[in-house]
Amino acid sequence: MTDISPLDQARILSEALPHMQQYDEETIVIKYGGHAMGDEETAKNFARDIVLLEQTAINPVVVHGGGPQIATMLKRLGIVSEFAAGLRITDAATIEVVEMVLAGSVNKQIVGYINDAGGKAVGLSGKDGNMVKASKTTRTMVDPDSHIEKAVDLGFVGDPEKVDLTLLNQLIGYELIPVLAPLATSHDGQTLNINGDTFAGAIAGALKAKRLLLLTDVPGVLDKSKKLIPQLSVKDARKLIADGTISGGMIPKVETCIYALEQGVEGVVIIDGKMQHAVLLELFTNQGTGTLIHK
Numbered sequence: 001m002t003d004i005s006p007l008d009q010a011r012i013l014s015e016a017l018p019h020m021q022q023y024d025e026e027t028i029v030i031k032y033g034g035h036a037m038g039d040e041e042t043a044k045n046f047a048r049d050i051v052l053l054e055q056t057a058i059n060p061v062v063v064h065g066g067g068p069q070i071a072t073m074l075k076r077l078g079i080v081s082e083f084a085a086g087l088r089i090t091d092a093a094t095i096e097v098v099e100m101v102l103a104g105s106v107n108k109q110i111v112g113y114i115n116d117a118g119g120k121a122v123g124l125s126g127k128d129g130n131m132v133k134a135s136k137t138t139r140t141m142v143d144p145d146s147h148i149e150k151a152v153d154l155g156f157v158g159d160p161e162k163v164d165l166t167l168l169n170q171l172i173g174y175e176l177i178p179v180l181a182p183l184a185t186s187h188d189g190q191t192l193n194i195n196g197d198t199f200a201g202a203i204a205g206a207l208k209a210k211r212l213l214l215l216t217d218v219p220g221v222l223d224k225s226k227k228l229i230p231q232l233s234v235k236d237a238r239k240l241i242a243d244g245t246i247s248g249g250m251i252p253k254v255e256t257c258i259y260a261l262e263q264g265v266e267g268v269v270i271i272d273g274k275m276q277h278a279v280l281l282e283l284f285t286n287q288g289t290g291t292l293i294h295k
């Protein structure tokens with residue numbers, strides 16, 4: 001705590017009451033992007049905020065990414081990795097590393113931080129309890145030379161098709177905090193690599209979550225002059241994707257927001273996870289920080 005007076009501390013807590021009441025017993029899905037993980041202090045503060053949500057009778061579900069962490073491990077192993085349409089082209093050697101990093105080191109680090117802060121985190125991937133079944137992703141891209149549209153084989157990359165909530169429902173509401181790595185099983189039993197944002201959208205949609213927060217390393221969706229757009233309608237979001245203002249990793253994020261809204265999630269926001277206590281600022285104060293996407 002900084003040097004604010006005990007009275008101010010009490011006032012701040014009291015002002016959070018209506019926000020806490022609004023989310024009482026509600027499920028909130030938080031996507032914690034690999035770029036947002038940043039330094040150890042920010043990651044520990046993030047974990048503490050998640051435990052605070054649980055303590056105030058909110059049901060947090062954490063879905064994490066780990067793109068930069070996968071990149072570091074692939075580099076150490078001398079495996080070259082490429083992206084197409086914002087998705088990692090994942091061959092047989094790469095999926096082994098992706099699973100090792102996502103379901104292993106990254107997942108267990110977040111679980112450890114939450115547990116150190118006094119929570120009871122349970123680290124899983126979409127493969128556990130047959131939670132997420134996915135089909136192999138098919139994408140077409142325009143060849144820059146011939147300008148002809150062609151199919152791209154992304155390898156072991158999937159799009160979620162079906163979410164089975166049996167396992168999650170055993171955890172949510174029992175003071176256990178699910179921490180989910182974005183991997184799924186295909187119908188023929190293969191492990192598939194799923195974009196973390198897409199995975200979080202599928203989980204939030206299936207749970208009919210009250211909120212979906214996507215934590216990344218930029219303040220939210222930025223316009224052409226790099227200024228934050230505080231509110232964005234689905235229609236305008238689609239325009240910004242079409243005209244190239246929204247590109248790269250921001251495309252699956254915004255598409256996830258649109259999907260979640262269509263599935264009945266009440267509020268979806270993209271916020272800067274590198275900002276200290278981004279989750280608390282967003283949920284427990286009147287100061288929305290990032291980009292709110294609305295219908």
Ligand SMILES: Nc1ncnc2c1ncn2[C@@H]1O[C@H](COP(=O)(O)OP(=O)(O)O)[C@@H](O)[C@H]1O
Pocket residue numbers: 032033034035036065067196197215216217218220221222223245246247248249250251
């Ligand atoms: N219009 C935009 N506004 C903000 N970020 C954008 C935009 N278009 C592209 N981006 C890129 O999207 C990135 C966020 O996606 P990504 O790197 O996949 O993050 P994460 O690892 O958090 O999932 C930003 O760092 C930025 O480079």
Ligand SMILES: CC(=O)N[C@@H](CCC(=O)OP(=O)(O)O)C(=O)O
Pocket residue numbers: 032033034035064065066067068070086087088098157158182193194195196197249
């Ligand atoms: C298919 C695909 O691209 N999967 C991602 C999964 C991790 C992820 O999404 O991480 P961030 O949220 O940190 O970007 C990948 O392999 O990088």
